[in-house]
Amino acid sequence: MLQQLEEAYGFIFEDELLSEINQVGNLQFVGAGETIIEIGDYVKMMPLLLEGAIKIMREDKDGDELLLYFLERGDTCAMTLSCCLGQTKSEIRAVAERDTKIIMIPIEKMEEWTSKYKSWRNFVFESYHTRLSEMLDTIDTIAFMNMDQRLMKYLQDKAKVNQNETIAVTHQQIAYDLHTSRVVISRLLKKLELDGKIKLQRNSIEVTEL
Amino acid sequence: MLQQLEEAYGFIFEDELLSEINQVGNLQFVGAGETIIEIGDYVKMMPLLLEGAIKIMREDKDGDELLLYFLERGDTCAMTLSCCLGQTKSEIRAVAERDTKIIMIPIEKMEEWTSKYKSWRNFVFESYHTRLSEMLDTIDTIAFMNMDQRLMKYLQDKAKVNQNETIAVTHQQIAYDLHTSRVVISRLLKKLELDGKIKLQRNSIEVTEL
DNA sequence: ATTCTACAGTAACAAGGGTTACACAGACTC
DNA sequence: GAGTCTGTGTAACCCTTGTTACTGTAGAAT
Numbered sequence: 001m002l003q004q005l006e007e008a009y010g011f012i013f014e015d016e017l018l019s020e021i022n023q024v025g026n027l028q029f030v031g032a033g034e035t036i037i038e039i040g041d042y043v044k045m046m047p048l049l050l051e052g053a054i055k056i057m058r059e060d061k062d063g064d065e066l067l068l069y070f071l072e073r074g075d076t077c078a079m080t081l082s083c084c085l086g087q088t089k090s091e092i093r094a095v096a097e098r099d100t101k102i103i104m105i106p107i108e109k110m111e112e113w114t115s116k117y118k119s120w121r122n123f124v125f126e127s128y129h130t131r132l133s134e135m136l137d138t139i140d141t142i143a144f145m146n147m148d149q150r151l152m153k154y155l156q157d158k159a160k161v162n163q164n165e166t167i168a169v170t171h172q173q174i175a176y177d178l179h180t181s182r183v184v185i186s187r188l189l190k191k192l193e194l195d196g197k198i199k200l201q202r203n204s205i206e207v208t209e210l
Numbered sequence: 211m212l213q214q215l216e217e218a219y220g221f222i223f224e225d226e227l228l229s230e231i232n233q234v235g236n237l238q239f240v241g242a243g244e245t246i247i248e249i250g251d252y253v254k255m256m257p258l259l260l261e262g263a264i265k266i267m268r269e270d271k272d273g274d275e276l277l278l279y280f281l282e283r284g285d286t287c288a289m290t291l292s293c294c295l296g297q298t299k300s301e302i303r304a305v306a307e308r309d310t311k312i313i314m315i316p317i318e319k320m321e322e323w324t325s326k327y328k329s330w331r332n333f334v335f336e337s338y339h340t341r342l343s344e345m346l347d348t349i350d351t352i353a354f355m356n357m358d359q360r361l362m363k364y365l366q367d368k369a370k371v372n373q374n375e376t377i378a379v380t381h382q383q384i385a386y387d388l389h390t391s392r393v394v395i396s397r398l399l400k401k402l403e404l405d406g407k408i409k410l411q412r413n414s415i416e417v418t419e420l
Numbered sequence: 421a422t423t424c425t426a427c428a429g430t431a432a433c434a435a436g437g438g439t440t441a442c443a444c445a446g447a448c449t450c
Numbered sequence: 451g452a453g454t455c456t457g458t459g460t461a462a463c464c465c466t467t468g469t470t471a472c473t474g475t476a477g478a479a480t
Contacts, residue, residue, distance in 0.1 A: 058346065060354045068349070082339040091346055114331060121324060121331075128338040129292040135345045136268065136301055139278070143352050143389055144270045147437070170457065179353055181438055186458060188437095202446065202457065357467070380427065391468055396428060412427065412476065 004050045005103065008074045009123075017117045021048070025103035030096040037094040043083040045104035049075050052100025053161040057093040057177075066142075067154070067177040069134045070097060070161045078131035081124065084110060097161055148188050150178055155198065159207045166206045214260045215313065218284045219333075227327045231258070235313035240306040247304040253293040255314035259285050262310025263371040267303040267387075276352075277364070277387040279344045280307060280371045288341035291334065294320060307371055358398050360388055365408065369417045376416045 005018055005025075013021070026045070030036055030052070037043060039059055047054075054071040056079070071077060071094075079092050084107040113120040141150055154177065159165050171189065175182045189205070192198045199206040215228055215235075223231070236255070240246055240262070247253060249269055257264075264281040266289070281287060281304075289302050294317040323330040351360055364387065369375050381399065385392045399415070402408045409416040 058349060058353075060350055062354075064354055066349070066353050078338075079342060082335075082342055085335050086339050088339075091343065115325075115328070118325070124335075125292075125295050128288075128342075129296050129298075131342065132289060132292055132338075132345070133301065135342070135349070139268060139276070139345070139349060139352070140270055142349070143268075143276050144272075144274055172457075182458090183439075183460085184437060187460085190459075200458085382427075392428085393430085393469075394467060397430085397467095400429075410428085 004101065005048075008050050009048070012123055013119050014117060017113065017120060020109075020113070021103060021105065024109055025105055028102050028104055030100045030102065032096050032098045032100075034096050035093065036096060036100075036102075037077075037080065037090050037092070039090055039093050041090045042087075043080050043090050044107055046080055046084050046107060046110060047077055047094075047102045047104055049073055050101040050103060052102075053097040054094050054100060055097045055177075057095065058091075059093060064179055065176050066179045068092065068138050070157060072161060075130070076123075076127050078127045081110075081127060097158075147178070147180060147184060148191065151185065151188050152192060152197065154178060155205060155207050156210055159210060165208070165210060166204055168204045170203060214311065215258075218260050219258070222333055223329050224327060227323065227329060230319075230323070231313065231315065234319055235315055238312050238314055240310045240312065242306050242308045242310075244306050245303065246306060246310075246312075247287075247290065247300050247302070249300055249303050251300045252297075253290050253300050254317055256290055256294050256317060256320060257287055257304075257312045257314055259283055260311040260313060262312075263307040264304050264310060265307045265371075265387075267305065268301075269303060274389055275386050276389045278302065278348050280367060282371060285340070286333075286337050288337045291320075291337060307368075357388070357390060357394060358401065361395065361398050362402065362407065364388060365415060365417050366420055369420060375418070375420060376414055378414045380413060 005021060009018065009021075025048070036047065036054065049071055051073055054075075054077070056068045056071065056077065058066045058068050077094060079090065080094075082088075083090050114124065141153060145153070151174070154174065155167065158167050158169070171185045172182045174189075175185045178185070189198065189200060193200050197207070197209040199208060215231060219228065219231075235258070246257070246264065259281055261283055264285075264287070266278045266281065266287065268276045268278050287304060289300065290304075292298075293300050324334065351363060355363070361384070364384065365377065368377050368379070381395045382392045384399075385395045388395070399408065399410060403410050407417070407419040409418060
């Protein structure tokens with residue numbers, strides 16, 4: 001575990017902090033598709049992402065869903081962070097996008113480390129900053145882009161976090177993530193295929209224009 | 211200044227910190243409509259809002275605008291905060307919604323206070339938390355609501371931050387804030403008036419249903 | 421009073437995207 | 451091989467929102 005911890009965070013954290021994380025952190029493996037945090041959960045651990053990818057979803061009262069962004073190696077969930085500190089319920093859902101390895105840190109340690117380690121403070125601030133930027137990007141996407149552009153961006157992002165230009169996904173799943181209907185997605189995907197940007201197969205899509 | 215500082219932040223900050231702010235902070239008055247931060251600005255001061263209200267806008271490359279949220283007394287701009295710490299350019303525009311009184315804190319102090327005062331750390335974390343929630347709310351609004359609902363919410367929010375159920379605004383200005391066209395707004399406003407939720411006058415709107 | 425300008429009302433039309441309905445194809449079960 | 455289930459393709463239709471165009475009017479400027 002220490003080796004992966006160093007790979008992901010070694011440049012940022014002091015050795016002393018790394019070894020503390022190594023001691024108190026709880027290593028967990030999450031299979032692709034498994035839910036890590038559900039909306040309304042009280043969050044008592046903060047995740048550090050060692051390997052894999054996590055997708056962060058929003059859902060309103062009517063059950064309408066929307067993909068917010070992906071987390072990758074070296075990220076943490078600033079939402080969760082925020083929940084830990086404020087002792088509030090999670091406002092988002094976190095689902096493993098692929099097989100994922102995380103270290104869970106108990107919240108008690110967070111307070112402690114915040115006073116003790118400058119590198120930890122910087123990491124937390126940095127995480128908030130990244131997350132705010134990511135949210136701005138999400139807002140830009142839904143406010144300023146049409147569905148065909150959003151779809152193309154979605155496919156490119158998804159290919160990137162899965163490190164594979166062929167994505168295993170159904171049209172219905174895309175429709176959920178982008179908060180639209182399956183028919184709309186099928187229609188637009190066909191158009192993108194005719195434009196030569198992707199190739200469609202059953203249960204998967206190859207993104208040729210990355 | 212100290213009195214207003216205490217009113218706005220007295221319950222959160224230690225006396226020692228309050229008096230430090232009082233010493234190094236730079237009190238500023240901004241008239242309604244004036245721009246406080248422009249997109250692309252390098253931000254070297256962090257604002258604490260004593261009185262008034264600030265609206266935070268996003269703009270894309272094509273000049274399309276969108277209102278993100280309002281700041282009120284006791285708030286700070288977490289975006290700015292984020293920019294200060296990361297030394298990056300502002301990704302948003304801040305405009306005084308009404309006559310506003312703020313204290314500007316030089317960024318050097320921020321680092322210092324973060325190690326020195328627990329209350330300051332908590333305030334910063336709390337601000338980030340509030341801002342993330344606010345952004346989620348914005349996303350919900352544009353992702354899940356129709357234009358008529360968004361418009362009604364806009365009018366209610368605006369009435370609230372201006373502490374007046376009569377809002378001085380033109381249809382065109384609303385169209386900019388909601389990133390749509392003037393005709394659409396006029397159409398929907400008329401419908402809201404027929405539903406008895408608002409009363410329309412030239413250059414102003416009275417919100418009867420708050 | 422006349423002119424100018426910004427603001428508001430409204431009609432007619434276009435486009436994007438959501439809905440319903442149905443056909444068909446691959447994959448799996450029995 | 452027949453039946454079933456899930457995923458995909460597509461047409462037809464509708465609603466919301468965006469666009470263009472024109473009218474009227476309040477208020478300021480002259």
